[in-house]
Amino acid sequence: MAPEASGLASRVVGALRQAAITGLIAFGLLLPLIGFNTVQNIRNELILETRWPLLAAMVAIIAGGRFLHALLIAPWLARRALRPRPEHAPRARLARWLVPFALGFAIVYPPLALSITGVQGAVKWIDNFGVQILIYVMLGWGLNIVVGLAGLLDLGYVAFYAVGAYSYALLANSFGLSFWILLPIAGCLAAFWGILLGFPVLRLRGDYLAIVTLAFGEIIRLILINWVSVTNGYAGVSGIPRPTFFGIPFNASDEGFAARFGLEFSPIYRTIFLYYVILALALITAAMTVRLRRLPIGRAWEALREDEIACRSLGINTTNTKLTAFAMGAMFAGFAGSFFAARQGFISPESFTFMESAVIVAIVVLGGMGSLIGVAIAAVIMIGGTEIMRELDFLKAIFGTNFDPTQYRMLLFGFAMVLIMVWRPRGLIATREPSTFLNARRALPSRAPQSEETQASLVRERHG
């Protein structure tokens, strides 16, 4: 009994010491910017205000968290690491059920939302959550081709999204073409830009490629801002025609959707229609990715990601391989962009900042590069999570009426990016299904699961 007690005591003392050190560091970090606040007084002069209680509270929370971590969580993690890992068969089964379930949920989501929240609430839930998340799922899946499959880190992906959006907006406004004609045109234009911007960066790799694509993305945004005669600059393009139900507009007129189908007019029909359009577009992206991975070009992408020099020595044309990856990824961004323009009815360069690119890259990498399910989960967590911040009005009751949860969206987003990277550097779903199986799987059906697992574990470990 006695040694245990002294062991506990020494652990508590150790934890206390660590908490004190952490608290001291936190105090130093937070003192200048939390301890002091620069505000303007009535005469427009900057003055300092102190916020000691806030500083003390934050330092106390951090030190307390460190104390609990050192005393309870760290030993628990150490114990867990010692235990033998369970077989990951249950997870495989979960994955098998997850896809049909998620798909089914995505399809019945609008009627479900409609029946639970009624027409007024459903517009918000379907548009802000459903459509918003699905746009990012689609962008994530599109970028997944470039980053996840071909291994080319593209930090300027939002440029192609912008190309798609402006193509639709400008062509529809100038020539009055419909959404369904311009959707493929916008995709083609974005793919063309993908090749155009992909061409100069063929020789670059890794971080350098990332920075140059970032530069391209910013250049396109700056051109959108400054080329006022075409793009209307910061003011953006407004009055973009909304998509029609294959020629039937969603308005209150006699020719409108509601009147034709004998329904009472409501904006909810358009929202639901848009939801299914983006769902279909996203699923097309996913289906094409799955198919492409089995084609020679898809295998060339994955080979390129693993080792470019080996690829070249095996006779793969790396130029074509990279350019097709850029073009494919850009095309889907173009589709998503023209959908975005049609949904919003208004676009401006503000929607296509570097931050958007970073968010999409974050979704792909956090989800686990190359994993379609992982990317979708990451999009739901990151976008749904930040959107739900808008709904947390009850926090005002706790922190006072000045508290605005939406301010903290990007703060938490950045924090989550760092946290997930440190926790799981390979992303949420690090296990990737092998693209190709040896024929042995078919030859020995009884041993199939095992061989599949061995191959999966080969893929899992640090390759790619």
Place this chain on the structure above:
Amino acid sequence: MEVFTQQLINGITLGSIYGLIAIGYTMVFGIIGMVNFAHGDVFMVSAFIALVTLLLVTTWLGIGSFVIALLIVLIVAMLFTSLVNWAIERVAYRPLRGSFRLAPLISAIGMSIFLSNFVQVAQGPRVKSIPPFFNEVIVLMSGNGYDVAVSYKQIVVWIVTAALLLVFWFVVTKTALGRAQRACEQDQKMAALLGIDVDRTVSITFVIAAALAAVAGTMYLMYYGVVSFADGFVPGVKAFTAAVLGGIGSLPGAVLGGLLIGLIETMWSAYFSTDYKDVAAFSILAITMIFLPQGILGRPDVEKV
């Protein structure tokens, strides 16, 4: 001619600030091979720390002497920014060392988003401006109704930058610490075998990078008189361009690249259009990386199988 001389003076001032930030990029890239994406935001945080210290020194302590105030602000900003960057390295980058290639970059992007939004939430989204001070200028020459002038602020920026670069150069080339740093740059495993604490050396690299960024932040605040939470990204990218242009990994290259970028930017604004000055900076970045990836003073990167 007068316009050219004036822009030369302005460009060198701006270039000194870029050069100081660029050293941070180039050092970190040299030692652990990552683009420290958050460095621009560390610079912005340092400018805010300098702002708070300046207000503290002038309004609370009532120190009127410009030189003493500046000295205190510089030292405090350097200390606190170093602590910030040390903590960032410890929390966000060190656990990812030896992980796959893109993990530290993604973590750094997350850190960059976190820092700028943290400052936005903690200090408010408005642009902070300090009262104008120390506005005297020296008129060098005048002609065609145009005065070419050097402001005292610009001279201060030059002197402080030159002094700090000298100290920095001394640390890197003449001390045991600098030797350890250069050894880690060349071969971390070998350096570790020879008894160099690699983790400590990397930490110190981040601290030095932050200290120089803090000097740049203080100079930026003093020179422009305004700072906002969004001021990290574009100067960060430009300083990174400077580091690449000079040859990433090369310390003199970073300073040279910074001066070049500063000059190009001011000349571009003077002779072409201010609208597209950022486009010019980004284009130089892309063009350098594509056609001259080793930079002006860098060594070519040979890839071995």
